[in-house]
Every structure is written in C-alpha cells, then in structure tokens.
Amino acid sequence: MILLRRAAVMIFYWLLCWPPAHAAQPPSAALSAQTFKRWERAAARLQETALGRRLIVETKDVLLRENPGSAGSASVRYVRREGPMLLFCPQRLKALGDAELELALVRELSRAGANLPIPLAEGEMAAYQAELEYAMDRAATDEAFSRRLRRAYGQAQNSVEAVEAEQRRVKALLPEGERLDLPPLKIPSGEFERLGLYIFLFVRDPDEFYWAVEQGLRRGPATIRLAELEDFMERYGPDFGSARLGPGGHYARVNGRRYPPALLEAARGLVESGGLARIREALGSFEIARAPALKIKVNAWVRNAP
Secondary structure: OHHHHHHHHHHHHHHHHOOOOOOOOOOOEOOOHHHHHHHHHHHHHHOOOHHHHHHHHHOOOOEEEEOOOOOOOOOEEEEEOOOEEEEEOHHHHHOOOHHHHHHHHHHHHHHHHHOOOOOEHHHHHHHHHHHHHHHHHHHHHOHHHHHHHHHHHHHHHHHHHHHHHHHHHHHHHOOOOOOOOOOOOOOOOOHHHHHHHHHHHHHHOHHHHHHHHHOOOOOOOOOEOHHHHHHHHHHHOOOOOOOEEOHHHOOEEEOOEEEOHHHHHHHHHHHHHOOOHHHHHHHOOHHHHHHHHHHHHHHHHHHOOO
16 A cells, blocks of 8 residues: 555656646756656645645646756756746755745745746745745644754844844934935845845734745846736726837837836737736735734744744
8 A cells, every 4th residue: 555655646746747748848858866856845735734735736848958057046947948847956956955945945936836927026926925925834734844943043133133223223323314224134045044134024024924935036127016916007008098108118109108128018018918917816915815814823833933
C-alpha cells in the first residue's frame, strides 16, 4: 500500500512537470534530476497547507524549466512567454535552503496562477500576501520554522524602530514647517528577512505592507496600479482615438493630458483581450476578503510569542 501511494505521488509530480502537448517547447532545458528533487520536496511541503494545495492545482499546467542564464538573481521566478513558466537557476538553488525555496515558490506560483497580461502593483501585493499566508500556516505546525520567522520579525522590528527614532530626532532639528525627505524603506533580499519585515508592517497596517511591496525591486516604470487602469479605461476607452505618444515616448497624451505610456499600452491591450474582467478574476479578492482573515492570523501569531 505504501509503495502504491509513493508511486501515485511520483506520477502526479511527473505529470505536473511534463509540458502539455499543445505547449511550444522553450529553448531552455527541462529540470535536471537535482533540481527536480528540490522541486518535488518543496511541492510536497506546500501541499501540507490549504493554500499550497490550491496553488499546486491552479498551476498544474505551468511549465517548469531550468536555465542557468535566465533566472537573474532569483533561484526561481515566474516568466510569461508562450504561457506561464517557472524558471529555476540551479546555481542559486544550491545556496537556498528548503524553507526559503518553499517561500519563493509560493510567491512565484501565485504570480504564475494569476498570469497577469500586464505588470500590476496589485499582482505583486497578492503574491507577497500569499507568502505571508503560507508562512502563518507553516508556523502553526512547524516550531522550527516559527522560531526562525520570529527571529526575523524581531530583527525587522528593531531595525524599523531604530530608523524611525533617528528620523524623529532629525525632524525635531528642522525649522518649523520644513519637511524631512525620507528615503524608501530598504527591503532585505533574504526570504526570511524580507518576510519578517513584511509581517511587521502588515501588523501595523496592511497599507504599510502594500506600500513596501510596491516600492520593491519588481516595480518599474511599466508597472501600474489597477485603479489607475480602471479609471483611464472608463474615461477614455474603448478606442483611445485621440491618444498619441509624445516626443521620446516618455508620455502618452490623451485630450491634452499626460499619462505614462504603459497605461495607454495596457489599456489598449486589455480592450483587445476582453477588458478588465480577466484581471479582476485573477487577482480575486486578496485585499478585501483574504487580508482581514490574514490579519487575524498574524496578530494571533505575534501575541502568542513565547
């Protein structure tokens, strides 16, 4: 019976990693045996939580590929080519622990499951919020994971409070009415360190967490907010006939107003592909429905600190 169960699990993961027949094969190689073992072990841990099981099911058709030269600074990342794909970097996987890989996979599987046609700030928020939710579920059943997470949370709390104390000291020295220009919050690159910071911010106010995510490395000039896109499409769509790019392509001009070119490009693309319904469905209600429940979990975890 045990052998049959193990065989069934292996077949499931083999099917999960095998590309669907209709998918075009990418130039990168399929997973090596070593990378597959890391994926298999991490995916098994993910399935111990409800969120992890949902992500595995939602991304069953996502291609898993290995390409040493394409993952950049990430051990695993979601890319959108012919379809959603996870790219693994074997060199960086060697330096990544199993728990860190789980966290990274939750985030990237969330991105892959949404498979947004355009880069949206809310897509990043939803992905990192999924990572927080998974961490709370893991911490509830894995004491070693919880202890490590608490250390990262405590370090983040000390760091942020020290920075804010220094900012208050400097602000008190400024002439009355003069504003202190604050640098953006430094986001750690380590999985647990970043997660500890995000948990601390989420406890204080989810908007602080969302703002930190938005200011992170993934936000570039082409990233826009969903509300901006909705307002733009409602005001000028569906044909955007008067829209044009200004000199140098730095602005899109519509009815005498300047907008980011990415906003116009995204709006036109969504009109062609059926509008905003697909994006709203992909993002779900991560902020309205899932965030309040997560806030309860996170607050309870913080209160129950030994």
